[in-house]
Amino acid sequence: MKPVLLLVGALAFIAATTQAGKPPLPYDADNHHYYTIKINNLDITSPQEIASHLGVEYIGQVGELTQYHAFSYPKTTHEKRADVTAFGFDGRQNNSTSHDIVLQRYQQLRESKVFHRELLQRSYNSMNGLSKRGEEQLDSSNSPKALDLHPLGPIDKQVLRRRVKRELAVGVERRYEFVKGEDQPADGMAAHFAIKDPGFRYQWHLHNTRQPGNDINVTGVWEQGITGKGAIVAIIDDGLDANSEDLAVNFNAKGSYDFNDNVAIPLPQLWNDDHGTRCAGEIASAKNDLCGVGVAWDAKVAGIRILSGPITDIQEAEALNYNFQETQIYSCSWGPTDNGIEMAGPTGLLLDAFINGVTKGRNGKGSIYVFATGNGGRDGDNCNFDGYTNSRYTISIGAISRANHHPDYSEACSAQLAVTYSSGDNSWIYTCDRGKRDCYNRHSGTSAAAPIAAAIYALVLEVKPELNWRDMQYLTVYTSVVVDEMDPDWQETSTGRLFNHKYGYGSLDAYAIVELAKRWTSVGPQVAYESPVINVDGDIPSGTDENTGITGEIGLPSVFVVTKEALQAVKFGSLEHVTVTVNIAHHYRGEVEVELRSPDSIISILAPQRPHDNTTTGFEDWTFTTVKHWEEDPVGAWTLTVYDRVNASNTGTFLNWKLGLYGEIENGRLPTPPSLPSPPPPSPTTPASIPEKTGEAGKANGDEGQVQIKISPFIFVMFGGMFVAIGAALFLMYRQRTNPRSMFGSGINDDEEAGQRGGLLGRRGDYEFDELPTHELGDSDDESDADVRQDPDARRIVFDRSNLADSDHEGGAKEAKANQHHQREIASPLSSGEEIGRESSFEDAEEDDEDDEDDDEDDEDDDFRDHPGGAGSKVKGDSWDEFSTLVKSKDAR
Ligand SMILES: *[C@@H]1O[C@H](CO)[C@@H](O)[C@H](O)[C@H]1NC(C)=O
Ligand SMILES: *[C@@H]1O[C@H](CO)[C@@H](O)[C@H](O)[C@H]1NC(C)=O
Ligand SMILES: *[C@@H]1O[C@H](CO)[C@@H](O)[C@H](O)[C@H]1NC(C)=O
Ligand SMILES: *[C@@H]1O[C@H](CO)[C@@H](O)[C@H](O)[C@H]1NC(C)=O
Numbered sequence: 001m002k003p004v005l006l007l008v009g010a011l012a013f014i015a016a017t018t019q020a021g022k023p024p025l026p027y028d029a030d031n032h033h034y035y036t037i038k039i040n041n042l043d044i045t046s047p048q049e050i051a052s053h054l055g056v057e058y059i060g061q062v063g064e065l066t067q068y069h070a071f072s073y074p075k076t077t078h079e080k081r082a083d084v085t086a087f088g089f090d091g092r093q094n095n096s097t098s099h100d101i102v103l104q105r106y107q108q109l110r111e112s113k114v115f116h117r118e119l120l121q122r123s124y125n126s127m128n129g130l131s132k133r134g135e136e137q138l139d140s141s142n143s144p145k146a147l148d149l150h151p152l153g154p155i156d157k158q159v160l161r162r163r164v165k166r167e168l169a170v171g172v173e174r175r176y177e178f179v180k181g182e183d184q185p186a187d188g189m190a191a192h193f194a195i196k197d198p199g200f201r202y203q204w205h206l207h208n209t210r211q212p213g214n215d216i217n218v219t220g221v222w223e224q225g226i227t228g229k230g231a232i233v234a235i236i237d238d239g240l241d242a243n244s245e246d247l248a249v250n251f252n253a254k255g256s257y258d259f260n261d262n263v264a265i266p267l268p269q270l271w272n273d274d275h276g277t278r279c280a281g282e283i284a285s286a287k288n289d290l291c292g293v294g295v296a297w298d299a300k301v302a303g304i305r306i307l308s309g310p311i312t313d314i315q316e317a318e319a320l321n322y323n324f325q326e327t328q329i330y331s332c333s334w335g336p337t338d339n340g341i342e343m344a345g346p347t348g349l350l351l352d353a354f355i356n357g358v359t360k361g362r363n364g365k366g367s368i369y370v371f372a373t374g375n376g377g378r379d380g381d382n383c384n385f386d387g388y389t390n391s392r393y394t395i396s397i398g399a400i401s402r403a404n405h406h407p408d409y410s411e412a413c414s415a416q417l418a419v420t421y422s423s424g425d426n427s428w429i430y431t432c433d434r435g436k437r438d439c440y441n442r443h444s445g446t447s448a449a450a451p452i453a454a455a456i457y458a459l460v461l462e463v464k465p466e467l468n469w470r471d472m473q474y475l476t477v478y479t480s481v482v483v484d485e486m487d488p489d490w491q492e493t494s495t496g497r498l499f500n501h502k503y504g505y506g507s508l509d510a511y512a513i514v515e516l517a518k519r520w521t522s523v524g525p526q527v528a529y530e531s532p533v534i535n536v537d538g539d540i541p542s543g544t545d546e547n548t549g550i551t552g553e554i555g556l557p558s559v560f561v562v563t564k565e566a567l568q569a570v571k572f573g574s575l576e577h578v579t580v581t582v583n584i585a586h587h588y589r590g591e592v593e594v595e596l597r598s599p600d601s602i603i604s605i606l607a608p609q610r611p612h613d614n615t616t617t618g619f620e621d622w623t624f625t626t627v628k629h630w631e632e633d634p635v636g637a638w639t640l641t642v643y644d645r646v647n648a649s650n651t652g653t654f655l656n657w658k659l660g661l662y663g664e665i666e667n668g669r670l671p672t673p674p675s676l677p678s679p680p681p682p683s684p685t686t687p688a689s690i691p692e693k694t695g696e697a698g699k700a701n702g703d704e705g706q707v708q709i710k711i712s713p714f715i716f717v718m719f720g721g722m723f724v725a726i727g728a729a730l731f732l733m734y735r736q737r738t739n740p741r742s743m744f745g746s747g748i749n750d751d752e753e754a755g756q757r758g759g760l761l762g763r764r765g766d767y768e769f770d771e772l773p774t775h776e777l778g779d780s781d782d783e784s785d786a787d788v789r790q791d792p793d794a795r796r797i798v799f800d801r802s803n804l805a806d807s808d809h810e811g812g813a814k815e816a817k818a819n820q821h822h823q824r825e826i827a828s829p830l831s832s833g834e835e836i837g838r839e840s841s842f843e844d845a846e847e848d849d850e851d852d853e854d855d856d857e858d859d860e861d862d863d864f865r866d867h868p869g870g871a872g873s874k875v876k877g878d879s880w881d882e883f884s885t886l887v888k889s890k891d892a893r
């Protein structure tokens with residue numbers, strides 16, 4: 001047997017025996033249709049029951065998402081044949097939704113009053129029988145609104161999609177001699193670190209001797225022996241060549257899976273499956289005699305293969321949470337097509353996979369998702385039209401060139417947090433390649449930037465694994481370095497930091513971010529404030545009207561005032577992301593420009609013109625994001641202006657919008673006593689979580705806010721008093737050492753902040769961090785935290801900074817519960833008598849019931865607005881709201 005095969009065999013064996021908790025769902029798109037259903041209340045129904053009503057096969061839970069369940073239904077021979085011709089070049093499946101029997105049946109089931117009554121009955125029963133009901137209800141759902149929702153959530157028929165890699169088109173460079181890179185003078189750095197990799201001298205992004213300073217400033221981190229040890233990064237991509245001698249030692253099989261071919265080891269298979277391997281090499285190429293080194297050469301890399309063929313949202317959702325207790329960082333150099341026309345993002349299942357990742361991943365500290373901003377710059381694309389990069393759950397990273405310029409391919413947007421090095425100005429990134437001993441000197445695009453960021457985060461997590469997903473965003477905002485200072489788009493924000501839509505907060509600096517991480521106190525839980533829908537309903541001035549002189553320059557503004565009281569009501573502390581959800585009708589979407597002006601007159605360009613975007617549907621509930629207002633005081637008037645500066649013959653209407661503010665809870669980061677759990681939670685009347693108004697935010701925050709405390713009142717009082725006393729003492733000590741003003745944001749003192757600001761426009765190297773001001777609040781504290789966390793009992797009283805519900809224990813209970821329901825076999829009129837065949841008989845089973853006629857369209861709307869993917873399953877006539885009102889009033893007693 002060949003050694004290669006042996007190696008592959010061994011790896012496969014390792015993978016099989018160390019398989020992550022939940023094996024991926026079986027999948028056979030050739031012969032089956034697939035559906036996902038979100039079950040909002042698993043206490044009163046089960047996927048098995050729904051499957052039997054629909055006459056479909058239950059496949060299993062989708063990845064780590066307890067509420068999403070997958071079902072399959074066999075394709076007819078006719079459909080199988082049709083498939084062969086149905087795939088266009090983009091891999092999209094023919095849309096046969098309108099005639100889908102399963103979707104029709106589900107709609108009938110959801111509308112069925114008989115089934116409905118049955119569910120209501122079960123709810124009453126379980127409520128009367130169990131005093132713990134409230135807790136279980138919350139456990140069973142990602143949403144505190146569980147009771148307001150119909151127990152049967154949206155259904156989605158799965159369609160095959162293809163995501164696009166973000167490297168630049170492969171052309172002339174494939175004929176290039178790959179092995180050598182662009183040489184630069186040696187200065188003894190390789191010898192200093194005993195780096196024997198011959199390609200290290202081509203890796204200017206690590207250590208630039210030709211343009212000193214134009215690199216990620218990582219050598220000072222290596223100097224301290226920080227090389228990514230213990231960190232695990234997954235490359236969600238087109239495979240990872242585990243046989244590359246540069247990657248084999250750092251390959252993490254347990255976190256790897258091939259969703260395209262449904263096998264354990266994601267080896268490249270197609271001719272162009274080399275992208276993921278190159279990205280992995282940037283992170284963890286071994287320190288050996290081959291190619292160059294990775295930024296974090298001791299980190300482990302896992303490969304998750306999804307880009308080598310069309311997949312459904314089921315696989316993508318599984319991939320996004322794959323092995324997410326151990327994998328810390330997901331590096332994603334892909335997304336929807338960057339053609340300046342498409343506008344797409346994760347909704348429904350995929351959105352919930354991200355929320356699940358940041359709330360439950362890494363034991364509640366949250367998965368770190370790094371996304372490349374996209375390469376559509378030349379086509380006028382902007383990363384705010386990509387729901388992956390503009391999501392607040394992801395860190396979006398753009399590119400800068402070796403000369404610290406903006407490469408024209410790299411997409412700008414207000415949601416971009418930072419940039420790092422990639423191709424441009426005739427330079428590329430040197431890394432390893434697919435093949436046993438192959439190297440590559442032309443890795444390019446924002447594809448090459450995102451993995452460098454992921455690797456820098458791996459260094460950060462070696463130093464401080466307990467940082468949560470938002471800590472990483474803060475660290476990025478605080479330590480990125482201004483480049484290309486003459487660029488006119490740099491604007492000073494209220495905090496004194498500079499922001500540029502092309503560069504975010506600047507270029508990542510590995511040394512600065514690791515140093516700040518060492519003394520970083522984790523941020524408190526996130527809270528949200530969402531405005532009501534602000535109706536505008538006005539025509540957007542378009543082009544220039546010769547007669548009136550009115551021009552598109554004026555735009556159509558709409559103002560919303562955020563009051564102090566409104567923010568206090570949700571305990572809003574320090575601002576992070578701002579989102580704007582708009583409805584704008586327009587005949588030519590690319591002409592529409594959207595601009596947000598904050599109370600401090602900081603301007604975020606949410607949508608610039610996109611000349612190619614001739615879409616006629618406008619913006620339907622599209623959410624823009626900006627990070628430019630980070631830590632700004634949000635109180636005051638926010639003005640959204642919609643412009644249509646060009647072509648008076650294409651006009652549109654600004655219908656309405658909604659403002660979302662997301663930030664840290666107030667006083668979320670008061671210093672906590674070392675070696676002790678944090679202060680007791682507020683009294684029962686002030687819930688730890690902020691009741692959420694709507695949708696997505698509600699889900700996220702509901703989760704984030706729920707601290708589960710199970711300790712006896714006596715201990716509670718005793719320790720509570722102690723902690724308050726100690727906390728107060730330490731707080732006073734701390735105050736003496738730091739300026740209270742800066743505590744608002746960072747826990748670093750003013751001198752440091754001043755240093756940072758000075759450093760922004762000065763040369764690199766201006767950072768001067770003082771002695772750790774929060775010594776006793778930093779590392780030692782966190783270590784003790786980690787210790788406590790390991791004790792399963794003690795864990796419940798840890799004040800987890802990201803404040804996330806403990807997930808592992810609820811799984812089992814829930815499964816048992818689901819089985820219970822399944823076995824209970826209620827004699828519902830729906831399932832009684834004849835078996836449900838391929839034709840539904842729900843309608844026959846229906847009977848009139850005047851009591852049930854009350855609609856609650858609002859609730860339904862809510863449910864579906866969040867899930868545009870839930871096509872066609874919107875129903876009326878539920879009385880679920882009535883019931884939940886009842887339950888709530890019962891609850892209140
Ligand atoms: C999709 O299917 C319908 C009906 O089966 C067929 O008429 C239509 O041509 C198909 N569309 C494509 C793009 O294949
Ligand atoms: C399929 O078609 C329906 C109705 O024409 C539409 O609402 C839905 O968005 C389409 N789905 C996809 C995935 O294209
Ligand atoms: C780069 O790293 C060095 C340590 O190697 C440090 O002295 C310098 O301040 C860093 N530069 C910046 C801009 O942080
Ligand atoms: C948009 O432009 C493309 C290419 O220029 C064209 O194929 C498409 O039909 C246009 N779409 C609309 C809605 O005009």
Ligand SMILES: *[C@@H]1O[C@H](CO)[C@@H](O)[C@H](O)[C@H]1NC(C)=O
Binds near residue numbers: 647649650
């Ligand atoms: C304005 O838009 C119309 C319709 O899309 C197009 O035919 C025309 O060429 C455009 N004019 C200019 C000046 O862009």
